[in-house]
Amino acid sequence: MSSIIDGVDYGPLAQLLGKWVGNKGLDNAPDADANPDKTPFSDEIIFSVSGPSENAEEQNLVSIKYHHVVRKLENGHIFHDQIGHWFYEKSTNIIMHSLSIPRAVCLLAGGEYKEDGGLSIFNVEAKAGSQTYGILQSPFMLEKATTKAFKMRLTVKNNVLEYHEVTSLHIYGKDFEHTDESTLTRVIYEQD
């Protein structure tokens, strides 16, 4: 699989392109007493190219965009829907991930790309209060269900993608580590 599409080198991001599906997901979210509520899920992610960007005539980014839909395994109902971009800068090896969720929370997380034994590893994190890799949330969410930090490890090898993410919340007067993980298989390879 070439990383060059329409003359643009997407580097490690090219490995993510296409449609992925899985039914091994597990969500751990707070219930009304801030106790862990674990829900098995199926999910699908579609990644497609979003072109190169030159910033201030100096920084050369490439990016792909995605849509992630998560359904409860027990009844197929959608209970999480997420959109965003992944970015890569070749000269610095920087990886960034922007995301938006339908609770009026969005963020930009950053990190570095690495490879280990044939595994491609994308590690990123964001912290509330940072002016760079930070988190923005509505006034209601900031007061009642604050997202304090987010970190994610996504790995890909051939047609298998895995992710594990930790969203650090403060809700119902307590800290809560909201986690999500899944393993997906690529079912369609497409560039756009």
Ligand code: HEM
């Ligand atoms: C696969 C990914 C995810 C799934 C399946 C998921 C699912 C859930 C579920 C089931 C709840 C409990 C509240 C409810 O029942 O509606 C929840 C709460 C929450 N999630 Fe997620 N979530 C995911 C990712 C994220 C991400 C990436 C963020 C933000 C960076 C986030 C932020 C929140 C917040 C702030 C709450 C607290 C809202 C509340 O419980 O009232 N979640 N999530």
